[in-house]
Amino acid sequence: MVTPQSNLGTNVTYKRIISRIDFKDTKVIKGIQLEGLRVVGIVEELTEKYYIDGIDEILLVDAVASLYEKSVLVEIIRSVTTNCFVPITVGGGVRTLEQADSLFRAGADKIAINSAIIRNPDLITEIANKYGNQAVVAHLEVKSLGEETWGCFVESGRENANISVQDWVSISESKGAGEFLVTSIDRDGTKLGPDLDLLKKIRTLTDLPLVASSGFRTASQAVAALVGLNYQGVAIASALHYGLISVEEFKKGCASMGAQLRKT
Amino acid sequence: MKRPLVGIVDYGAGNVENVFRAFRALNTEAQLVSNGAEFSQFSHLVIPGVGAFNFGMDMIHERELAAPIHEFVQSGKPLLGICLGMHMLADFGHENGVRAGLGLIKGEVKRLTTLPNKPQSETIPHMGWDRTEPVAKSGTIIDLGEDYYFAHSFYFEVSNHFDLSSTFAWGETKVAAVIQSDNVTGAQFHPEKSGQQGLRLLNRFTSVR
Numbered sequence: 343m344v345t346p347q348s349n350l351g352t353n354v355t356y357k358r359i360i361s362r363i364d365f366k367d368t369k370v371i372k373g374i375q376l377e378g379l380r381v382v383g384i385v386e387e388l389t390e391k392y393y394i395d396g397i398d399e400i401l402l403v404d405a406v407a408s409l410y411e412k413s414v415l416v417e418i419i420r421s422v423t424t425n426c427f428v429p430i431t432v433g434g435g436v437r438t439l440e441q442a443d444s445l446f447r448a449g450a451d452k453i454a455i456n457s458a459i460i461r462n463p464d465l466i467t468e469i470a471n472k473y474g475n476q477a478v479v480a481h482l483e484v485k486s487l488g489e490e491t492w493g494c495f496v497e498s499g500r501e502n503a504n505i506s507v508q509d510w511v512s513i514s515e516s517k518g519a520g521e522f523l524v525t526s527i528d529r530d531g532t533k534l535g536p537d538l539d540l541l542k543k544i545r546t547l548t549d550l551p552l553v554a555s556s557g558f559r560t561a562s563q564a565v566a567a568l569v570g571l572n573y574q575g576v577a578i579a580s581a582l583h584y585g586l587i588s589v590e591e592f593k594k595g596c597a598s599m600g601a602q603l604r605k606t
Numbered sequence: 607m608k609r610p611l612v613g614i615v616d617y618g619a620g621n622v623e624n625v626f627r628a629f630r631a632l633n634t635e636a637q638l639v640s641n642g643a644e645f646s647q648f649s650h651l652v653i654p655g656v657g658a659f660n661f662g663m664d665m666i667h668e669r670e671l672a673a674p675i676h677e678f679v680q681s682g683k684p685l686l687g688i689c690l691g692m693h694m695l696a697d698f699g700h701e702n703g704v705r706a707g708l709g710l711i712k713g714e715v716k717r718l719t720t721l722p723n724k725p726q727s728e729t730i731p732h733m734g735w736d737r738t739e740p741v742a743k744s745g746t747i748i749d750l751g752e753d754y755y756f757a758h759s760f761y762f763e764v765s766n767h768f769d770l771s772s773t774f775a776w777g778e779t780k781v782a783a784v785i786q787s788d789n790v791t792g793a794q795f796h797p798e799k800s801g802q803q804g805l806r807l808l809n810r811f812t813s814v815r
Contacts (some may be wrong), residue, residue: 353775354727356735356753398735413700424627429755430797449624451656451799472619474657474690474742476731477756519732520759551729572727572732603801604735604753 343551354544356604357568358398358575359593360431363388363403370420370604372580374531375499379503383583386421392582395427395589396606400426401523401577403454404434405498416448423449431593433481438459439468446473456497459510459533460503463517470518470530480514480551481523484540490599492540499527507540511547521551522561523577529557531580537569545571553577557584563596568601610812612636613648615675617665628798632805634812640676650812651678654798659699659715659760662690663707672708673711679710684789684814689758692785692792696762711787712765718748718776721761725777732760734793736781738772747771748810749784752803754795762794791799 347397348600363385365368370383389400402422404415420430432445432528433454444451458465459480462501483499484492484507494503494510503510511522524544526537536557545552554567581587597603616622616638628634637648645651653675655662666672679685687695696707699715707715718730732757740751751773756774762782764770769787773780774794785792791811792810797804 353737353739355729355732356737356757358734387795412804420623423624425803427628427631427799427804429757429796446656447622447623449621449627451621451624451796471658472661474731475759476733477656486655549729551731551733563770574729604737 349494354602355574356398357596357601358553359564359589359596359603360401360468360553360575361389361392361397361398361576361589362401362403362404362577362579363578366404366406367414370556370583372531372583385418388583389422390428392589393428396593397428397589398604399429399430399431401454401574402433410424413484416444419448419450421446429434431479433479433523438471439465442469445518448478452477452479452521454481456481456483456521459514460496460505463513466514466517466519470520475518475520478519479521480510480519481526482544483527485527486537488542490539490543492543495527507544508547511544513552515548515579519550521553523553523555524547526556531584532557533559533580535559535563537564538571541567541573551575555579561592562599564592564596565599565601566598569599608649610634610649611647612650612652612812613645615651615653615671615691616640617662617666617669617671619657619662621673621753622654624722625654625688628805629806631799631807632808636675640669642669642671643676645678646681649683649815650687651683653676653685653687653691653694655688655694657690657759659690659693659707660705663699663705663719666694666708675708676710679790682789682793684811685710686811687792688798689794689796692694692738692794693760693762695790695792699760700707700755702762710790711769711785711792713759713785714763716763718759718761721776721779721781723777723779728776731757732776733757735800736774738774738795739780746786746814748791748807748814754783754797754800754804754807756795758794
């Protein structure tokens with residue numbers, strides 16, 4: 343192995359600013375608390391814009407999860423990856439290895455799994471054995487059920503999975519997930535900032551990379567998760583889609599408050 | 607000089623299409639190739655890949671690609687392995703037990719968890735953008751030290767220090783980012799997913815003759 347060189351400033355893996363794009367067909371939609379969805383753009387147009395603006399990663403979520411033909415999803419991924427050379431995570435209704443195969447083949451780098459973690463947890467292992475742990479993201483969709491108590495939901499937040507956050511995390515990790523995406527249904531689309539108590543709780547449950555989603559509007563909210571709680575990434579949706587802040591402004595703000603980000 | 611024609615080895619693992627799209631964005635002609643008999647028509651060969659070492663080697667052998675890859679390298683033309691494609695260049699991989707790789711660059715592939723003193727801020731998988739640092743050496747340098755996207759739980763431990771072309775920092779330890787031995791190059795990160803920096807690296811690779 344290479345001799346350690348102590349005097350060189352050691353660089354750490356950068357924090358990731360991720361654009362979350364919830365869509366239905368080819369339309370980008372955004373609601374509040376996963377309800378009342380509004381069309382805010384076209385998937386390919388937004389991904390290309392965010393890529394040019396310096397986004398670190400793209401998260402595509404099929405918001406009507408599994409209600410539509412997977413061939414639509416494959417076409418969208420093909421089209422998005424034509425002009426967008428950053429990693430792409432795809433989620434929404436993936437239930438079988440064959441579906442995952444076609445999404446990877448189309449250009450997805452990671453697959454986010456939600457409902458299948460309850461219905462068929464071995465799917466995580468099947469995907470991880472073929473594509474590596476880093477290719478499987480366990481997607482937690484969480485609602486607050488009282489003080490310091492949360493419940494995991496599936497089917498785009500419509501159904502209580504009746505499983506604790508602890509169990510969800512430990513099942514996902516033991517089956518071979520390589521990352522967690524944490525969606526707080528209460529904060530979705532509210533731009534009120536993340537549920538820091540929830541994020542903190544999950545950080546204590548795992549050493550895997552964590553991405554926080556829901557509620558992010560300002561750089562200081564993101565830095566609270568990235569630097570304060572050692573999250574590896576934050577996913578922003580509404581604030582970018584509605585033009586409340588640009589990718590560049592957001593990243594500049596995060597960097598000025600101590601989050602190390604890549605050069606763009 | 608003739609324009610490059612890049613062969614992208616399609617062995618049934620990983621997202622080969624993304625590498626293809628990256629070359630298309632560079633206006634470099636590229637084709638997916640799964641038949642080893644066709645390798646000789648290409649000026650450059652890329653072995654892409656994500657994921658598991660054993661699964662990757664199974665695919666390579668199932669399609670009888672190991673011998674044609676060796677022949678291509680013996681012809682002196684440039685070959686680039688990306689991520690799993692880089693790992694398979696090694697003598698051995700330690701995934702579940704020991705498994706032989708292609709043996710094109712001396713070294714072994716091990717879990718990141720076997721490295722000492724994991725910095726608290728780092729996670730495994732090593733997932734995200736990271737800075738590379740060129741290591742002074744001769745030969746063709748395709749990585750000038752930039753920010754690239756990494757996604758891996760294993761790393762390449764080179765046997766010969768001079769095969770290291772660039773490194774990334776894992777706390778105090780320097781881990782292989784780009785390795786090179788004559789016309790064989792491997793990249794731990796994904797240039798096809800590393801924005802303009804990654805595209806420029808691929809462009810430098812195809813400028814090598």
